Amino acid sequence: MNRLPSKEERRLRSLVQAHDRWRGREVFNLLPSENAISLVARRYLSSDLAGRYTLPVVTEFDGETIDNSYTGTRYTDQIEQLANAAATRVFRARFATTRPLSGHIAALSVLAPLLPRGSRILAIPSAEGGYDGYAPGFLPALLGYIVRPMPADRPGFRVDAESAIETIRRERPSAVVLGQSFLLFPYPLRAIANAAHEVGALVLYDGSHVLGLIAGGEFQDPLREGADVLFGSTHKSFPGPQGGLIVTDRDDLFHELDPALVWRTFDNAHWNRIAGLAQTLLELERWGPEYAKTVIASARALGKSLSDLEVPLVAADDGFTRSHQLHLDRARLRKDWSLGAGALARRLESQRLLIDLAGRIGTAEATRLGLRTDDMARLADLFVRAGRNEERVGPEVLRWRRTFHDLRFR
Numbered sequence: 066m067n068r069l070p071s072k073e074e075r076r077l078r079s080l081v082q083a084h085d086r087w088r089g090r091e092v093f094n095l096l097p098s099e100n101a102i103s104l105v106a107r108r109y110l111s112s113d114l115a116g117r118y119t120l121p122v123v124t125e126f127d128g129e130t131i132d133n134s135y136t137g138t139r140y141t142d143q144i145e146q147l148a149n150a151a152a153t154r155v156f157r158a159r160f161a162t163t164r165p166l167s168g169h170i171a172a173l174s175v176l177a178p179l180l181p182r183g184s185r186i187l188a189i190p191s192a193e194g195g196y197d198g199y200a201p202g203f204l205p206a207l208l209g210y211i212v213r214p215m216p217a218d219r220p221g222f223r224v225d226a227e228s229a230i231e232t233i234r235r236e237r238p239s240a241v242v243l244g245q246s247f248l249l250f251p252y253p254l255r256a257i258a259n260a261a262h263e264v265g266a267l268v269l270y271d272g273s274h275v276l277g278l279i280a281g282g283e284f285q286d287p288l289r290e291g292a293d294v295l296f297g298s299t300h301k302s303f304p305g306p307q308g309g310l311i312v313t314d315r316d317d318l319f320h321e322l323d324p325a326l327v328w329r330t331f332d333n334a335h336w337n338r339i340a341g342l343a344q345t346l347l348e349l350e351r352w353g354p355e356y357a358k359t360v361i362a363s364a365r366a367l368g369k370s371l372s373d374l375e376v377p378l379v380a381a382d383d384g385f386t387r388s389h390q391l392h393l394d395r396a397r398l399r400k401d402w403s404l405g406a407g408a409l410a411r412r413l414e415s416q417r418l419l420i421d422l423a424g425r426i427g428t429a430e431a432t433r434l435g436l437r438t439d440d441m442a443r444l445a446d447l448f449v450r451a452g453r454n455e456e457r458v459g460p461e462v463l464r465w466r467r468t469f470h471d472l473r474f475r
């Protein structure tokens with residue numbers, strides 16, 4: 066028996082090591098969908114919990130009532146309770162679950178138990194910055210819903226209070242799902258919630274992109290402004306492991322959706338992830354407000370610096386953003402730079418700066434890494450030089466990147 070790692074095992078190890086080196090030490094990540102996880106949370110991700118089950122559900126088994134299908138879970142169950150309690154504190158909510166395996170699964174876990182097949186929902190179309198998962202062929206097809214468009218206007222794909230109210234009164238949906246992958250400005254939530262509640266609709270706030278900002282008391286406060294449920298991904302502006310969570314103040318809704326989680330959208334909730342998420346929640350309990358304020362201030366500062374260097378961005382008149390995102394104005398980019406957003410992203414990538422190919426730029430991971438608001442002018446300068454292909458800035462980016470060793474806000 067050959068005890069040495071196989072060729073494929075060695076190749077796998079070197080790919081993972083190369084990835085970790087490149088993404089962890091050699092590029093600035095400006096993708097708004099990602100973030101950096103603290104070393105402690107990472108340590109929990111690779112702990113023994115990674116391979117364990119627990120199913121703390123009371124069931125009848127051959128006439129015997131059991132409170133868990135597994136033994137060996139005495140610590141796992143306490144870790145979950147700690148995570149959920151931290152989530153209720155951070156989001157100032159009465160109820161929380163950290164079980165959903167991702168933002169998409171959180172959406173599915175909220176929608177399926179609360180809305181029967183045949184329900185009509187309002188959601189922002191993906192062509193207007195909405196999340197593709199709410200497009201007719203995806204979650205609505207799976208769950209048997211009729212989805213109608215909630216309009217969001219350019220530039221910046223903003224939902225306008227008046228047209229939202231008019232749409233809600235006309236469509237009389239069972240739920241309004243507020244959630245966008247392109248999200249710069251808060252929703253006029255009080256007005257939307259009042260109109261929705263008037264027609265008996267639930268307001269389901271998918272905060273996947275802005276969850277870390279909401280945790281820090283910025284952007285908006287969905288549960289206080291009228292949302293019935295807040296849910297989303299825990300790894301975009303929220304700097305935790307990939308996963309999802311759901312919070313609400315409404316016990317009637319929580320008691321509908323919480324027992325429906327297990328066996329409808331997953332079985333085992335991945336306890337290493339929940340330990341890592343608990344750690345991130347505790348980090349945000351200490352640092353959340355400062356982190357969230359810095360992310361937004363840096364996004365606005367980066368917007369100003371890029372715009373001063375003639376990078377076309379949307380919403381310049383409104384300070385570019387109130388979130389962690391900036392959006393390239395793709396039409397002006399094509400006209401002024403003769404370049405698509407995707408081609409620009411590939412150029413930047415070759416010089417160690419990552420943005421997405423749809424033209425979104427984000428400051429969440431850079432902030433966690435330690436870049437401050439006054440660093441944004443230098444970042445914009447590197448961005449523009451790399452984007453213009455004027456000179457090779459990759460080595461300069463690398464030298465600067467290597468000066469950031471430890472994450473902040475942890």
Ligand SMILES: Cc1ncc(COP(=O)(O)O)c(C=O)c1O
Nearest residue numbers: 167168169196244245246273298
């Ligand atoms: C608004 C919104 N909701 C849900 C999701 C899905 O999240 P996840 O990738 O965590 O499943 C995304 C992903 O980009 C999103 O932008």
